[in-house]
Amino acid sequence: MIKKIFIGLIILIAALQFIPKKLDNRDVSKTANAIDSIYPVPQPVMAILKNSCYDCHSDNTNYPWYASVQPLSMWISHHINEGKNELNFSAFGSYSIAKQFHKLHEISEQVEEKEMPLASYTFIHTEAKLSEDQRQLLLQWSQELQVQFKKSYPEDSLKSKGKRS
Numbered sequence: 775m776i777k778k779i780f781i782g783l784i785i786l787i788a789a790l791q792f793i794p795k796k797l798d799n800r801d802v803s804k805t806a807n808a809i810d811s812i813y814p815v816p817q818p819v820m821a822i823l824k825n826s827c828y829d830c831h832s833d834n835t836n837y838p839w840y841a842s843v844q845p846l847s848m849w850i851s852h853h854i855n856e857g858k859n860e861l862n863f864s865a866f867g868s869y870s871i872a873k874q875f876h877k878l879h880e881i882s883e884q885v886e887e888k889e890m891p892l893a894s895y896t897f898i899h900t901e902a903k904l905s906e907d908q909r910q911l912l913l914q915w916s917q918e919l920q921v922q923f924k925k926s927y928p929e930d931s932l933k934s935k936g937k938r939s
Contacts, residue, residue: 805833807867819915823863826891826902830857833864838898875923875932882916885909 805811810820829835835854861877869877884890885904896903904912923932 805864807865808832809863809866812867813919816915819911822904822908822912826904826908828863829899829902830854830891830895831861831863832858833862871923871927871931872934875920875927876934878916878920878923882913882920885912885916 809815809823815823824834830853837850861880866874866877881890886909888904888909891899891902891904
């Protein structure tokens with residue numbers, strides 16, 4: 775019985791390889807809506823973002839070799855698309871001011887609470903783990919940018935109007 779289940783799993787995994795892989799990698803260079811095109815992002819912060827965030831939160835995803843293997847491809851693509859839908863640094867300038875402000879606040883929260891980068895990502899991509907110094911640098915940058923928003927925009931323009939950003 776176990777042998778039949780094992781053979782069935784092998785056949786299923788082999789059959790899954792024929793499902794087209796949809797890897798969204800535009801491999802774009804800096805665009806007009808990229809966060810570093812519209813706001814100051816110090817080089818050390820940019821290096822952290824590219825190393826620890828951009829695979830899931832930009833249009834510059836660097837897919838590992840195993841992203842071409844089903845069912846991992848489906849899981850990784852879903853995970854990355856979910857990340858980009860939540861926050862896309864390549865499209866940051868296309869967000870409303872309220873949404874940008876909200877996303878900066880979320881970045882601060884996620885980094886401070888050590889929720890990002892995800893443990894499932896850093897398990898394999900150990901180089902993406904943030905040191906305490908890196909966390910503090912991201913936190914400081916995000917909070918300073920939030921202060922700039924508060925100085926530059928009326929308070930009511932920083933609040934979402936009824937729907938989640």
